[in-house]
Amino acid sequence: MATSRSFVCNLCQEDDETRTAVTWCAECEVFLCPECQKHHGRSKMSKHHQVISVHDYQNLPESMLNIKNNCEDHDLKYELFCGFHDCVCCLKCIKDKHDNCKGLVPLGEVVGNIKSSAFVSQVETDLVNLLENLKTIKIFFSENLSALQEQKTAAISQVNTMRQSINNHLDKLEQSLVNDISSEFTKLQEKIGNLKSEIDSKTDQVEEKQKDFSKTVEFSTDLQTYFGLHEVEKIIKQGEHYINNLKSADNLRERKMKVDCWDLESTVTCVRGRTALGRISVQLSSKDLQLKTKGEGQVQSLRNPVLSIVKPEIKQRFKMPKHSAHISGCQILPNSDIVFVDQQNRSLLLFNNAGVFVKEILSLKGETSDICYVRQREVAVTLILLQTVLIIDVDRNEIVKRRVLGGTCYGICNYEQMMYVIVRPNFVLVLDFDLNIKKSIPTSTKGLSRIAVFGDLLYCTHFNGNSVFCYNKEGETLWSFDDAIHLPFGIAIDKNGFVYVACKGSNSIIAVSQNGKESKVIMSEDSGVNKPFPINIDRELSVLVFSNHNGDSFLLSI
Template structure:
């Protein structure tokens, strides 16, 4: 017989955490069915609390006739076998998480539901959906285990890489000693020179690897901790607890997965080797000024990770749908869309500069949502599935908006900046690339928190007035695109090498909007030729597609690079059109 003193465990209803409310012991068999039923008795043989209905089994089965049942109130239950460690408490309000917003996919307490989710359409009790919702705890565990595996691989890589670079350096000295002979003095000086350089490099390598290892070990510790919680929840938690753990740890698991996957893809291999000159001459200068060979100390990525330039495919545009943009009842002026971008789910987001508003369109270009602004918006970029950023030059700021699945738009926060910004796009997960107005730095970098900094690129000492330039950025190759309307030119800067390519052609007249398309091609609105011009990644003009709209103005491409949206700026003939992108 199991020792009941060590195993007695009962579920306590959520009310026990509220001051002044009486503790309620729940029937354990019912709890496993996600039902909340008050326990009436405790069976020491079964080692569990039961309601009257569940305890009837003792009168049905002969082997249970000898079990002793006592009143549930006479036995003090131990706390739940799974400690939520505060995960079921709202961080903002300190209340129990009892609700789940299906619109915004967030756990809520009663205060959250009233303050933050009062406009949402589907806020339900966790107890009602936890048992019905199919738990993804095993998927969460799989992802965490994958993160742990990759982090362990990073740690192993740091060890092997450290040994590898040490062996490489030893080989250098073996080669140096082999060449010594009659030039002992020169090679003594050479050895001193190489030692100084390799010591510095090896120290740098060791420092980088130590940081990489520390990061990997931290990820392992984080994942191990999360896995312990997931394992315990899967083994001992109720469906509600499992549901909360899953939702709480899902974002952390995704962040860990992204960070570790990114580190895995950027594991540098430090190498060191020395190549002697074909003809050795005794130098009159010190060895530091005249080295008889080439010392190479560098980092490289594995061959499989190196970027391979794609072929230059010609993009074809097939019209899907088109609408005329007209002044509606709440508009002050005719619409002018100065910014377009797709959300990941395919909805199109547009900002109307003249009417101070933003709009949402579905895949058939039906308007499904709008939001009134207090300023004239300049441009927009989608940051995630439900978050966008909008630029404003008067006042100078970047506003962050949230879009729900039901097309409701709310303001999240505002970042004040010091420069007038027009066009905006993503540089990476942490930074924007923004085009300036009346500034000698035509393109700048702004963090998600509003921190501003500059590219290490030599730009001409030139200022662009409002609406005379547009920018975009190709993350894969660190290429910066700048369209110059007055010069009828598209400049492409290589940020890594600080070089510039000038693309100028009769097919490009007053370039306005710029988008990045399939295979990192560049799609430019050529306003005076009423066309979309395609520039390849190798800076060749591949095609020019004639539009049936006058003065194309802004263009964007969907996240899966299958749809293109374009609008124009011809008064009285304003349009918004969607095209399918194919090769």
């Protein structure tokens, strides 16, 4: 504030005179010298004006000095106050803006005695409170900043400590995973080493027998050769049985060690709960080692096998553990155990090859349909309405994989490391053992029931259509069979390529030739067949299992 400044009388200044002003008229908005002040105080127009000394004027806030007494729009003196608009106005303002306003009062009534009014006291109190609040907020912010500075320092220290903790923990996890890898390798090394030792021993035996065989053929008598050949044949059968056992136990698949490391983000996020940096797993190749054995390929090479060679004999009968059962699928496992799908009770039942019930493997939520072997002790099961295929571990009684296929799932079979699933209305999906879809084969027939695959051909039953269809792997129909067949359901193929069908409507099991032109009833109602439903064949062992509608099941040699 300019306290040393002097002001010139505005009235004298108009007469080109310069005199120092001593007062200020707020209403006239002029500075007055002592002489002009006398005249100003005597004039009828201004004698009631409020006049203050220049000293007091200099103490006025800048905001007060900018307040005008005249209307900015009309340059007339403010005379009235409009309560509706909460503003002062001149006479012209009334006409322009406040013509319809009520409650206009003289300005003097509003501002008179304003300094002694309660409003001044209230405003002063509010101003004091506002100032105190602002100072309190200022202190709050200052203290908050100080606290944040301390928290920042503490947080950085905590992060450093946590980082060290993570480093220490990751070191432990790393060492643990390295130990697991070494341990798994040691197990595999021991197992494969033992198998290799067995192979070495058997190889020596066979090589010795091979030398004896050459000498036998060259030097022995016919009778000696006869007995010698039978002895060699026993060795061959034992060796083939040993190889088949290796194959059944998945020992003829290459084993690969794989480490699945968790991603860094999840490892750090769950660092306190993580017990490993990753997981070591042993994976098997999808195919067995290719060997030359007496197997399916050699038997298939027989020229034109005929249906007359099929002469089944009942080897075993299975009695379901529950009084009421509806068996919709069956599967012979490599060790000759058999798994049945009880559709009525939505469960899987395990029997040994002697016909003794072992256990209920699992009870499922959805309506079960069919089953096939996958690998080791795993089977695949289709759930109709849930449109799902499940991979189930028979020993551990648990689901290990699942896949929704987007259509109602019925028949399923396994052939050469692939699974074939009927998905209605008219598709066959080809899946690998990890349930990845490899191919979709459309069929011209809708509503197929069961499927079997052999070579490059697909064989399917059509329950309601009383037919059996043979397709190539593009879904083209090669032939169909509907002669004397009623409500065909389960289907399986033997090592000769004969097609076996369970016919519920005629209480029979029939065999159909490879070209679909001939058929033979191999089991009938007289043999205990009563509304047969599923059927399955083990080609290597030449055995067939089927189930009647009431759950009674039979194992046949074929």
